[in-house]
Amino acid sequence: NAGVTQTPKFRVLKTGQSMTLLCAQDMNHEYMYWYRQDPGMGLRLIHYSVGEGTTAKGEVPDGYNVSRLKKQNFLLGLESAAPSQTSVYFCASSFWGVTQETQYFGPGTRLLVL
Amino acid sequence: AQKVTQAQTEISVVEKEDVTLDCVYETRDTTYYLFWYKQPPSGELVFLIRRNSFDEQNEISGRYSWNFQKSTSSFNFTITASQVVDSAVYFCALKAAGNKLTFGGGTRVLVKP
Numbered sequence: 001n002a003g004v005t006q007t008p009k010f011r012v013l014k015t016g017q018s019m020t021l022l023c024a025q026d027m028n029h030e031y032m033y034w035y036r037q038d039p040g041m042g043l044r045l046i047h048y049s050v051g052e053g054t055t056a057k058g059e060v061p062d063g064y065n066v067s068r069l070k071k072q073n074f075l076l077g078l079e080s081a082a083p084s085q086t087s088v089y090f091c092a093s094s095f096w097g098v099t100q101e102t103q104y105f106g107p108g109t110r111l112l113v114l
Numbered sequence: 115a116q117k118v119t120q121a122q123t124e125i126s127v128v129e130k131e132d133v134t135l136d137c138v139y140e141t142r143d144t145t146y147y148l149f150w151y152k153q154p155p156s157g158e159l160v161f162l163i164r165r166n167s168f169d170e171q172n173e174i175s176g177r178y179s180w181n182f183q184k185s186t187s188s189f190n191f192t193i194t195a196s197q198v199v200d201s202a203v204y205f206c207a208l209k210a211a212g213n214k215l216t217f218g219g220g221t222r223v224l225v226k227p
Contacts, residue, residue: 042219042220088157105158105159
């Protein structure tokens, strides 16, 4: 049982390049989330998904797109990377999105945009 | 709107000292959950505890203890007899209505041998 995994662990992009971050979970969770972590700001929600085929915007969605084609996978895309997107990205999942559900996090992806 | 404030950005202690991390939250919802996560130097986020708004009973788990006080909107975390392995960034988080988990800015704890 691997929990939540993320690919890649680290990536360097040039401004304007695109890339996709992959999140996978093997806990049969319904809800999946993408956060970014910046120094001194904690984690902020980018997008989330309440189930296969659905996505919704979080707190800081601009410049990102997501897709949830399979229940176990949640993809985060950057179509045209900008230096402001340099951050550590965390994926999380939970059984349901109700208040009491604990979110479990992946190991993170460190992204540097030059 | 929900907000979580961790006023201490960094705390440095010597091994075996106790350390208390402060967390103050804001929400208008009457039902909410509070969480603490640990982020060690390796970078992953590790879930430590979850408490609901109806249960103000304090909790102890080994060297960790949590003090939840609704009257002051605080959910403080104490590490007793700290160890070097406790060195990490600790995040307090709040989840009320909706799907958003709101994090505080984190407190870095450095335990020196």
